[in-house]
Amino acid sequence: MTRQNDQREPLKILFLSAEAAPLAKVGGLGDVSEALPCALRNLSSPVWDGPRIDVRLVLPFHDEINKKIREPRFVASFLVNHPGEPLPAKAFETSIDDLPVYLIEGPPIPPEEPIYSRDPLKDGEKYTFFSLAAIELISHLNWIPDIIHANDWHTSVSLYILNYLKKKNDLYSSIRSILTVHNLPYMGKDSEEAMLRYGIPRSKDKRLPAWATLFPLPLGLSTADQIVAVSPGYAQEIMTPEFGCGLQDFLMTRKESVKGIVNGLNTDRWNPQTDLALTQQFNHQSINLRSNNKKTLEHDLGFPEDEKIPLLIIVSRLDQQKGIDIAIAGLRACAELDWQAVILGSGDPLLESACRSLEAEFPEKVRVLIRFDNDISRRMYGSGDILLMPSRYEPCGLTQMIAMRYGCLPLARATGGLKDTIVDSTTSQKPTGFLFPDASPESFSEGLIHALNVFSDKEVWQDMQIRAMQVDNSWQKPALEYANLYRRLKEQKL
Ligand code: ADP
Secondary structure, eight states, rough: OOSSTTTTTOOOEEESOOOBTTTTSSSSSHHHHHHHHHHHHOOOOOOOSSOOOOEEEEEOOHHHHHHHOOOOOOEEEEOOOTTTSSSEEEEEEEETHHHHHHEEETSSSOOOSSOSSSHHHHHHHHHHHHHHHHHHHHHGGSOOSSSEETTTGGHHHHHHHHHHHHHGGGGGGTOEEEEEESSOOOOOGGHHHHHHHHHHOOOOOTOGGGGTOOOOOHHHHHOOOOOSSHHHHHHTTSSSSSSSSSSSHHHHTTTEEEEEEOOOOOOTTTTTTTTTSSSOOOOGGGGGGGGGHHHHHHHHTTTOOOOSOOOOOOOESSGGGGTHHOOOOOHHHHHTTTTEEEEEEEEOOHHHHHHHHHHHOOOTTTEEOOOOOOHHHHHTTTTTTTEEOOOOOOOSHHHHHHHTTTTEEEESSSSHHHHHHHOOOOTTTSSSEEEESSHHHHHHHHHHHHHHHHTHHHHHHHHHHHHHHHHOSHHHHHHHHHHHHHHHHHHSOO
16 A cells, blocks of 8 residues: 555654754754654555554744744644743744644743753743643644654653643543653753743652652653653663662553663765765775775874774763763773774863863874864764764664764673664674773773774774674664554553
């Protein structure tokens, strides 16, 4: 059956997010919120035997979006509950390719504010308003979703409110819900005050710890019909004291409703065969051409142009999560070995300065670029031999998937999505990278020494590169998993 003559009622999904590329993107959530809905809309037979999936995205009408689109279509104006003085909201419609996107405007989403404010109280106000408005919007569309799919703390309140409305208002009674957790520690804890102002009651869910009863993410986790973590590994980890951020016992009570689905990569955007940022495009069959990229990058960085010296790269937010300090200490401990390293990143000033100190200490082998730079990141993926990713925790991680697709083998801590997406050279005959067990410089150094040994055998190395480049990390498989989840939820009796 082609999509055009499929007479079945579509599966209707309202997808809520704080950001979505290319309209408004800060990080990985922005990539997912574009790519997953688009992949869902494109699912068809023989891969997907269900009905057409009508996904629609809802975003705050950020200033950044206003600058990018022309004349969005006015959809509705309505009031958002706010005791004493209901707040006016407006919804507009635009699109990303053929994905419909609703944009919510209102006083708590002021045009001059960035997607995420430096002031967490402002974000609490903004995303509480946005979550309530997104739910209210449904009553102004001639379209009732089967599923509301919320993402992270910013849109979690919508599911909590949905749970109330389901009992009071027929319009909402059959809607099911999913919450995807992209990063558990970010729970929206500074939203309590705003939520009180909107008259949102504390949760009476006895399974929640007392401190969490007015935090957006825990409220979403307690009311979502289904919880998805962005990798199977992370789904397990969030139920342990080490990664559960105090919610592990509560999450254990919801164990049956927690599933892990690895994020995909937009394989059109990240393709070494078409990437114009590279001096030399290549694919797994023309991998020998790749060394031209390394040569140019080494030249531009003032390094000796020598194929035999392994080029280590880091492309990362400079944040505790990412274990940059572990890499710095580990590299220092391995300073006697032959390698060159380039670090691209920005963020925590202390980590920025630790990177600069490493560069000052080893000027002949370390370069540090403190900035966000898409083009240079692409050149690094297309030239580097080893990507260093010593994350303390990593819900999924896209960087390692990009590196693999560009023939740069990851050396990563065996955690969360890194463990799920990298096949380790010490445990498999068909490896795609290197994993080390502990978030410590010692464990990192051991892993690095092993990876450098493998690098010295060009044939083995190239086999690994070719294998890593061919791994299918596209969205098709994860989109199918979400589609099956939606279908199962819709079919479940309430
Ligand atoms: P997270 O979303 O936790 O930051 P991911 O690995 O999921 O980590 O995604 C990070 C994305 O941001 C990748 O696309 C990576 O290339 C990109 N990135 C991170 N830091 C930089 C930087 N300084 N310059 C360019 N791109 C960066």
